[in-house]
Amino acid sequence: MHSDTAQDRTPTATGPSAPTWDPQQYLRHAEHRARPFVDLLARIPELPGRPARIADLGCGPGNVTALLADRWPQARITGFDLSPEMLRRATDEYSGPTAGGGVLEFRRADLADWLPEEPYDLIVSNAALQWVPNHPASFAVWTNGLRPGGTLAFQVPGNFTAPSHAMLAELCDSPRWRARLAGLGAHYVHLCEPAEYLARFTGLGCAVDVWETTYHQLLQGPDPVLDWVKGTALRPVLTALGDDREAADALLTEYRDLLRAAYPTGPRGTVFPFRRIFVVARKDG
Template structure:
């Protein structure tokens, strides 16, 4: 799931938290903005070493971007892995099955913190999911080892966790009113590396690396659009922790909404929501 889908794994925190419950419909409300970075990543992935190719999508979320992999390589066998039952059900119902040129698209349960390639892959890709796995750089060696020679490991990861949307959420979770129930649920950006750090790690693993970052100045519309955005991603651990306590949910969202309104005031055409993302395409040596 993405990620933004964040359905890949529960973030590290001082105490053990339940895995977030995901809402595919809420996540897909901003599917245009969420899909654009994956398209930018997909455009930079080179041709794959074998046909039909074997492809893994780590943190596939509701499957909409996994389907784009099957469109580019319609003869390939493509598997999306995710930790969220809700996302997997949506992905399977919408996209699983044979492709137009005899390939296969399916979805399986998988925890990115422990996932290992069970067969050689031509492409392992992850879109907006690795931010939920604090240990993800430690998995790069095993994932690249699972690629065929000439295969590619590619990912896109949000890098906006110091932006007001996330900084305010972390601060609110630590206030006296909410600390007892929500401590640790809002801060999880410290394990995201900078582009040069990802580049160095991937080069050390014997890959030719294309890495870059982009800040998308997304124009969101509607009432409280930034709150609506984070309800699909960053707020999932908070909403899961508050559970069925509707009074607490409404009170927390009201406080957070007011903070977001001040940080992201609407303009004449909508609300600008800058969002930085890091991209990497690492091709294994032949």
């Protein structure tokens, strides 16, 4: 989950507040959600191992993990995630030998305390680290877990101040909802800006490529921004409301009306700008 924000993919925090994930809802916007990973993948240099050993942190339903096997067909690739729903979907759809002689597997792990159990050529994460408040503290141990010449690469959403997420945070903290939802709409303020990610990895002695992109996504269908966040940012909120269908419907109606005003539908769809931050850090060979 990675996730991924905005926010995409799966949570990594343990405990009763960990959201329940719906792979089918998440995959309703699979093409838009996968595009940043494709852009990240294009900037990852060749890997030192033959075959490569790869970890995907926050693999979600496995659809982008499978893209790693296209790039490195002989690699042994493990996707790690905390969500049993996401892992079940990933395992059912993608686990097993790959066409190039490699293998795809999926394991349960909490990214808040995940440690490389063997040397990796690539540790990658797609829209998942936003769910890990202390993720910068793991950079040193993760880069130490790379082979010389190996790469740590990730992308995270950078749109937690966008209307979609700012309004959700305000709604959860409003008088009507704060007793049950206070703080659940503002999970992402711990994300670093590009300059801070750059400083952290140069401080670790890595060669670093950091950039950001805002995707102006044209979404289709009724209330498409609400449909998007139902698969990601709304998961902690809906999990907290549990089986209280009346409360969930009331909150979704209130949030839907805010989103309609912020993201009006045009003649060809609804434009949903989405900022992403990318990091590719290569360990010295």
